[in-house]
Amino acid sequence: MDMHYISTRGAAPVLRFDEAMMTGLARDGGLYVPEAVPVMAQADIAALAGLAYEETAFRVMRPFLGGTFDDDAFRRLIAAAYAGFGHAARAPLVQLGSNHFLLELFHGPTLAFKDFAMQLIGQLFQAALARTGERVTIVGATSGDTGSAAIEAFRGLGNVDVFILYPHGRVSEVQRRQMTTPVEANVHAIAMSGDFDDCQARVKDMFNDFAFRDEVRLAGVNSINWARVLAQVVYYFYAAVALGAPGRPVSFTVPTGNFGDIFAGSIARQMGLPIEKLVIATNQNDILDRALRTGDYTTRGVRPSISPSMDIQVSSNFERALFDAYGRDGSAVAALMADLKRGGFHISAKAMAALGAQFASGRCSEEETVETIRRTFAQTGEILCPHSAVGVKVAEEHLGAVPMITLATAHPAKFPDAVETATGLRPALPPRLADLFDRPERVTRAPDDLAALEALVRERTGR
Numbered sequence: 001m002d003m004h005y006i007s008t009r010g011a012a013p014v015l016r017f018d019e020a021m022m023t024g025l026a027r028d029g030g031l032y033v034p035e036a037v038p039v040m041a042q043a044d045i046a047a048l049a050g051l052a053y054e055e056t057a058f059r060v061m062r063p064f065l066g067g068t069f070d071d072d073a074f075r076r077l078i079a080a081a082y083a084g085f086g087h088a089a090r091a092p093l094v095q096l097g098s099n100h101f102l103l104e105l106f107h108g109p110t111l112a113f114k115d116f117a118m119q120l121i122g123q124l125f126q127a128a129l130a131r132t133g134e135r136v137t138i139v140g141a142t143s144g145d146t147g148s149a150a151i152e153a154f155r156g157l158g159n160v161d162v163f164i165l166y167p168h169g170r171v172s173e174v175q176r177r178q179m180t181t182p183v184e185a186n187v188h189a190i191a192m193s194g195d196f197d198d199c200q201a202r203v204k205d206m207f208n209d210f211a212f213r214d215e216v217r218l219a220g221v222n223s224i225n226w227a228r229v230l231a232q233v234v235y236y237f238y239a240a241v242a243l244g245a246p247g248r249p250v251s252f253t254v255p256t257g258n259f260g261d262i263f264a265g266s267i268a269r270q271m272g273l274p275i276e277k278l279v280i281a282t283n284q285n286d287i288l289d290r291a292l293r294t295g296d297y298t299t300r301g302v303r304p305s306i307s308p309s310m311d312i313q314v315s316s317n318f319e320r321a322l323f324d325a326y327g328r329d330g331s332a333v334a335a336l337m338a339d340l341k342r343g344g345f346h347i348s349a350k351a352m353a354a355l356g357a358q359f360a361s362g363r364c365s366e367e368e369t370v371e372t373i374r375r376t377f378a379q380t381g382e383i384l385c386p387h388s389a390v391g392v393k394v395a396e397e398h399l400g401a402v403p404m405i406t407l408a409t410a411h412p413a414k415f416p417d418a419v420e421t422a423t424g425l426r427p428a429l430p431p432r433l434a435d436l437f438d439r440p441e442r443v444t445r446a447p448d449d450l451a452a453l454e455a456l457v458r459e460r461t462g463r
Contacts, residue, residue: 003066005032005226008323009337010330018068018128021227022136024220025207029337030330031319032226037270038063045246045272048237053090054078057234064230069127077127081120084109086430091235093242093405096380100395101405102388103239110178111411111430113261114149117231121221122153125160135159137216137461139206141199143257144171144309145410147189148178150221155184161461162187165199168445171308174414174429174436181439188460194448195302197314205450212454216463223260224316232264240273243403251277253395253406255387256288257310259317261407266321266358276402280361281394283307283369288315289361295352298344305366306418307386309410314340321358325351362394369393373422383427385410386418
């Protein structure tokens, strides 16, 4: 069937799947979403029971591709994407309590949930570029995990240059080293002055500078990329079916920064997966929790935390949820985003009702994060990273008769200081990363300045 993708701001070209994937950010500044979400029959969801992760991925994602890749090719790309994961189940479930489960999403090459999407996007990009012979420049911003996952997925590829902007001094040492130690010449780690929101804003500025965008053939792999969201939809089905869906509903709690992971859950629900609650878990940078309680989305500046990947005020993918909440009115969303540039906006009563029907939320303080890591380890033996701990604490406030699945977004060894403070144990890196601290680093410092960043990209790509 034909699949078309439209912008959340309503003024960009309608694209096919591969075009939307390669474009990333729409020309009108919006984000691409499916014109209509394909619905899976309940019998087809039930038939996912017991299947390997890769086959589940094929069946869940295939309707969104619109024939971009033939079935055999798509199956091969999926198999290649997940071959490097350190657990045969790819996304194993662990039980924390009588009705509470942890979905471990940290068994990929860089030990974070971003690997599920980024490893697949690397394969899809390579296949798409092989057809055209084009060379593209990928520019992304990271609060810690996206950057290392992107560098891991694209390093050494012949027709891709990758530039990752991360906030200098605001990512963990393991996160930084995963970005700065790859030796391949096509990957570039850029330590930028400012916080993650500044890095993300400069990336969006580059995409909105159309002359530069076209000159260097800019492509994006941040969570604004629709293919990223789509890959994350898969593990909602995989986990839910393991616990009895569609025969019974399940709930999910998601540690949330840029809103892509929880929005993937919303897509799974629209596809027919019986999700009762989708709970947004925020750390002390709780703009999403505040917005869902009060309707006020006003940025207050980022306070650094022990869960740095969630230290975000401008959650890019929230725009996709607003597009649905405002009845898919692109001009209304464009007006809200213009207000956001001036500091914030207020969500209408009708849109608030729509968001409230889709999402619940909660926040977790620094002290509560540490206590949750300590208590969970004492009670279950499971060691949580700080982000996963934020999820577990908020999930516990929403437990009920329906099984609750909390997404564990990163390996505890990526945040050893916080884990050691809470448990007295310093979690070890898996053997394949054991020498990470011995590898030489390669990093470029850069100011929070668009012209300087564009000059750097031009110079490194020879454009």
